[in-house]
Amino acid sequence: MSETPKHDCKRSRANCQSVESHLLNLLRRLSFNLWYLRRPPWDSGIVPPEVEDYLTTHHPGRALDLGCGTGTSTLALAQAGWQVTGVDFAPRAIAIARRKLRLAKVPGDLRVDDVTRLHDISGPFDLVLDIGCFHGLSKGSRAVYLDNLDRLLAPGGYWLMYGFFKSAPDAPGPGLATEDPGAIAVRFRFLWRKDGFDKKKRPSAWFLFQRNAHPLSLPRWRRPGGK
Numbered sequence: 345m346s347e348t349p350k351h352d353c354k355r356s357r358a359n360c361q362s363v364e365s366h367l368l369n370l371l372r373r374l375s376f377n378l379w380y381l382r383r384p385p386w387d388s389g390i391v392p393p394e395v396e397d398y399l400t401t402h403h404p405g406r407a408l409d410l411g412c413g414t415g416t417s418t419l420a421l422a423q424a425g426w427q428v429t430g431v432d433f434a435p436r437a438i439a440i441a442r443r444k445l446r447l448a449k450v451p452g453d454l455r456v457d458d459v460t461r462l463h464d465i466s467g468p469f470d471l472v473l474d475i476g477c478f479h480g481l482s483k484g485s486r487a488v489y490l491d492n493l494d495r496l497l498a499p500g501g502y503w504l505m506y507g508f509f510k511s512a513p514d515a516p517g518p519g520l521a522t523e524d525p526g527a528i529a530v531r532f533r534f535l536w537r538k539d540g541f542d543k544k545k546r547p548s549a550w551f552l553f554q555r556n557a558h559p560l561s562l563p564r565w566r567r568p569g570g571k
């Protein structure tokens with residue numbers, strides 16, 4: 345009787361995993377699109393103080409808002425003089441975001457796209473903002489996302505990210521695991537985190553990471569400790 349060679353088993357396992365993650369992504373997209381038929385609970389219309397603080401302490405440049413939803417923070421960035429691109433895979437959210445920017449008469453590039461694709465987007469961006477998108481991605485999608493981050497961030501550019509934590513490391517569903525920030529810090533320089541709780545009393549945190557660059561290659565105001 346012929347046996348299936350080991351490498352064929354490995355390949356078919358990898359294929360199954362990729363089909364599974366593709367299906368999961370499809371389901372997530374469907375569910376987010378359904379959320380946006382009404383006003384989803386996270387869509388408070390309030391710019392988080394961490395974003396406000398960032399805007400008052402950093403020079404405007406190019407910003408990419410990943411999983412921008414209806415564009416509350418994208419709009420704040422644009423109004424603060426940033427050249428913004430917002431991306432979300434929910435067309436309805438992007439339609440609302442476009443309307444917000446149009447009504448406020450500020451420019452912005454809002455696109456329906458998947459944060460694990462972004463093939464038509466090119467950097468360099470000084471800031472990538474992510475409020476509640478990265479923490480919901482599967483392990484495979486996060487790896488692609490981080491590759492995109494590396495490609496799109498300017499050397500020394502910042503990633504300001506908010507996410508909540510899983511209740512247990514193997515709990516199903518969205519959320520960061522306790523060890524995730526440490527794993528990210530292997531690729532991106534960890535600057536600070538601010539811990540808190542979300543509306544559902546889940547532990548959550550804001551993080552600021554920076555794409556590595558030789559300090560002398562950076563403008564003075566972006567060097568560690570620089571103004």
Ligand SMILES: C[S@@+](CC[C@H](N)C(=O)[O-])C[C@H]1O[C@@H](n2cnc3c(N)ncnc32)[C@H](O)[C@@H]1O
Pocket residue numbers: 372376377386387388410411412413414415416417431432433434437457458459460474475476477480
């Ligand atoms: C919790 S909501 C936050 C929205 C927005 N950042 C805010 O603060 O209101 C997460 C957003 O990420 C988007 N999203 C999730 N996965 C995505 C993906 N793979 N590609 C693009 N957008 C995604 C969802 O459609 C949703 O709008």
